[in-house]
Amino acid sequence: MENNKIVKILQEFWPRNKAKGLLAQSILANEIEENAFGKNGRDKFLPGCWLLAPKSLDFYKFRFSFFIHQAVINEKEIKSVNFEKFLGNLYRPFHAIAEFLNNAGIGVIYAIPFTKDGNLPYSEIGKRLFENIGWAFFSFENGNFIPKNPIEFFKKWEGDRGRPSYGGNWDKTITATMKKQDEKILIELLLNELFYVGFIKSILKKPLNDPYDVDSFLMSMSQRFIFPMEIKEKFAGENQHEKFFGIDAGRVMMLLRLCLPNDANAIYLIRELNEEGNFIDWKYITLSDIIMSSSWNLQAGGPGMGGQSTQTIRLPYDYFKKFDETAISDENLQIIGNMPKDVKNIAKIFGIGLSSKFHK
Numbered sequence: 001m002e003n004n005k006i007v008k009i010l011q012e013f014w015p016r017n018k019a020k021g022l023l024a025q026s027i028l029a030n031e032i033e034e035n036a037f038g039k040n041g042r043d044k045f046l047p048g049c050w051l052l053a054p055k056s057l058d059f060y061k062f063r064f065s066f067f068i069h070q071a072v073i074n075e076k077e078i079k080s081v082n083f084e085k086f087l088g089n090l091y092r093p094f095h096a097i098a099e100f101l102n103n104a105g106i107g108v109i110y111a112i113p114f115t116k117d118g119n120l121p122y123s124e125i126g127k128r129l130f131e132n133i134g135w136a137f138f139s140f141e142n143g144n145f146i147p148k149n150p151i152e153f154f155k156k157w158e159g160d161r162g163r164p165s166y167g168g169n170w171d172k173t174i175t176a177t178m179k180k181q182d183e184k185i186l187i188e189l190l191l192n193e194l195f196y197v198g199f200i201k202s203i204l205k206k207p208l209n210d211p212y213d214v215d216s217f218l219m220s221m222s223q224r225f226i227f228p229m230e231i232k233e234k235f236a237g238e239n240q241h242e243k244f245f246g247i248d249a250g251r252v253m254m255l256l257r258l259c260l261p262n263d264a265n266a267i268y269l270i271r272e273l274n275e276e277g278n279f280i281d282w283k284y285i286t287l288s289d290i291i292m293s294s295s296w297n298l299q300a301g302g303p304g305m306g307g308q309s310t311q312t313i314r315l316p317y318d319y320f321k322k323f324d325e326t327a328i329s330d331e332n333l334q335i336i337g338n339m340p341k342d343v344k345n346i347a348k349i350f351g352i353g354l355s356s357k358f359h360k
Contacts, residue, residue: 013167023178045218049068055207065214081136083145097226154204225337228258243318252294267286
């Protein structure tokens with residue numbers, strides 16, 4: 001078990017708030033493996049991706065998604081990779097997600113980490129040395145995955161003054177709980193961070209504009225409905241007038257950017273805790289419900305991925321639903337899968353309620 005080594009490294013990479021969110025993501029992954037969301041649950045959740053753009057005035061035109069392979073492989077294997085066979089059963093659903101992102105004007109890169117012996121050099125990583133970890137790129141172009149040289153690819157990204165930022169300051173509960181997570185999941189989290197901190201920021205030193213990520217994708221068995229997911233750990237806020245959850249406004253803008261071109265919906269998932277830190281339940285809200293129920297007055301939030309201050313929106317607590325096997329059933333995903341249609345349905349319901357209360 002390498003859990004202690006991995007968590008020690010992740011403590012260096014992640015600030016406390018980010019660690020809390022990724023802990024929720026890890027716990028969800030464990031529960032999916034344990035069939036907590038039904039026997040088909042494993043087939044409906046797919047890994048998320050980085051959403052990155054070069055540091056340029058028109059960065060918003062050139063966003064790319066980077067999917068990181070969930071294990072490191074041997075350098076010899078990378079030379080003979082047949083991408084479709086390499087992904088196996090994941091190829092078809094991942095191809096659908098790649099088409100989804102391309103339709104939103106987002107480039108798609110699948111990055112595979114490799115080392116000479118197929119093992120991660122934890123001692124070097126702990127010293128912030130990343131030179132012995134290589135990356136193989138496969139770019140989604142015209143429906144196919146084409147091998148790309150990552151160094152040549154990033155030459156088109158302006159600048160060479162990017163620098164990594166590091167974290168720390170975890171509390172004992174986060175550290176202890178993270179160490180209990182499955183080693184495979186911790187390695188996946190570490191590889192994601194090695195790509196961002198180790199390769200882009202430390203090796204290439206590329207500055208980025210507006211760095212974000214998608215935590216996961218939820219997909220119906222038919223692959224007709226694809227939901228980008230944001231996963232967070234929170235406790236509800238409360239004042240004299242309302243009980244609510246606060247969420248990052250930038251996340252909503254990012255989800256809209258992916259979903260609007262696809263007439264798709266997204267899911268914001270919360271691992272709800274009470275103020276003492278005890279787990280209550282998994283709760284979710286759709287992007288269409290966020291649009292229709294959110295407060296329009298933004299409030300100051302914590303630092304985002306880039307260290308900048310964030311703005312949060314308040315969402316009514318009672319609008320969040322229980323996230324369980326029924327929530328991810330194909331029947332429910334079909335009902336909520338089309339965001340414009342769902343927004344129109346909610347607007348009609350609001351209109352009926354308005355008339356009932358005020359126009360009697």
